[in-house]
Amino acid sequence: MNHDPRQAPVAHDHVSRRTFLQWSAVASASSLLPSLAGAEPSTNSSNVTAEGWVKELHDSLSSDQQKAICFPFDHSLRKKVANNWAIVKTEVADLKPAQREIVDHILRGICSEEGYEKFQKQMEEDSGGLDYYHPAIFGKPGASKFEFVLTGRHNTMRADGNSVEGAAFGGPIFYGHDADGFHEKPHHPGNVFWYQAERANEVFGALDPKQRDKALLGRAPRENDIAFRNANYPGLAVSEMSSDQKDLVKQVMADLLSPYRKQDADEVMELITANGGLDKIHLAYYSQDSQGNNGDIGDDGVWDIWRLEGPGFVWHYRGKPHVHVYVNIADVDKIVAAT
Incomplete structure (x- = not known):
């Protein structure tokens, strides 16, 4: 892979359960999102999908921010998946407050309600919270193919609006957790997965x-x-x-x-x-x-x-x-x- 100055070094990692009702309707959750204070979207937030929030984030970025976290759609980093890596050096914490809340909207949008709670807990215990994960956008939302990728410890998550034809989740994903320490005990107490x-x-x-x-x-x-x-x-x-x-x-x-x-x-x-x-x-x-x-x-x-x-x-x-x-x-x- 070619070196890119925006890519940080890769690091390696050294609520109830939903009852299954029918094969064709698993994971019942709406992609319609509640509003979060602080963000000022151009549309009614209750009707914005994860991909809609990706466009809001992209449109809010300064030229310097775009240089830091935006790539062409066909960039090689879009296809990468790993257990613990920074797709860019920028963390969510480096964004403006309203932009940080938009990233939270995106996370809500790609999760079910219970999944959002699980990933919040996982991120908090593994890295200190969503603020310490790394967002990147490939392509131009609303104008062409695009994909949002969020990475960090125990995560590679995606939102692509079906830009990647025939691929679930927009490409390979990763999730994990070590709630009880690196070497967990039998039955993994506290592990959300x-x-x-x-x-x-x-x-x-x-x-x-x-x-x-x-x-x-x-x-x-x-x-x-x-x-x-x-x-x-x-x-x-x-x-x-x-x-x-x-x-x-x-x-x-x-x-x-x-x-x-x-x-x-x-x-x-x-x-x-x-x-x-x-x-x-x-x-x-x-x-x-x-x-x-x-x-x-x-x-x-x-x-x-x-x-x-x-x-x-x-x-x-x-x-x-x-x-x-x-x-x-x-x-x-x-x-x-x-x-």
Whole structure:
């Protein structure tokens, strides 16, 4: 990657659960936003989507601010995803007060109501809050393709208004949390994303011995190994599960998508269908981490590392030593999202 003076050095990381109601309607949340004092949008704030707020932010930037955080749409940084990095040196705290509130609006807009609360808690505990994350805009909102990207410790989040055709979330994303310290204890007390692993372990508990033999593997792939493959997906295929077991997998999907706004959750489901459906996805659990060390915190058979993978779909959950999750979902016929 070419050096860009706006890019800070990359660093490496050394409320109730929504009940699943139906497969086609997971993560029910509105993208209409309440007003926040201090911002003065050009339109009624109750009708502004996340992408509308991105345009408000872009339009409010001074020429110096644009030089610091704005890029052409096809810039290589737009496609990057990592667990802990600054896409630009500028932090939200460096913006004007009204602009900082607009960034908060954007965050609200790309999350469900419960997801916004979870990410607020995660950001506060991991970095001191949203002010210490890094915003960037690619392209020109309202005039051409564009995408907003927010990065920092345990986050790569996006809002693209479907500018990136065929890619869920506008490209690969990352989320994570270490509420109980870098080396979390069994069951990850206080971790806002551990409920997803608990749900995935409910599926494992429902498998018969032969299915468990297929689903439980040894050494996990690297967490950021989320490039699409054409075949040989690890673990047990959903097509080999009973209807009751498939219902549990659907609940896992609902929990994975619950932090995000409905339109992004719906797009994920549409892409799964376009790529062959849920039956094409495999579920794998790992007894070892990517270095070959014991991956089961507490040796309790509650698997901390697991992965859903199929055509155009990778959702890698690494729970040791704390939660890291890499996601890449796209229409395989368009090959849009890239790691």
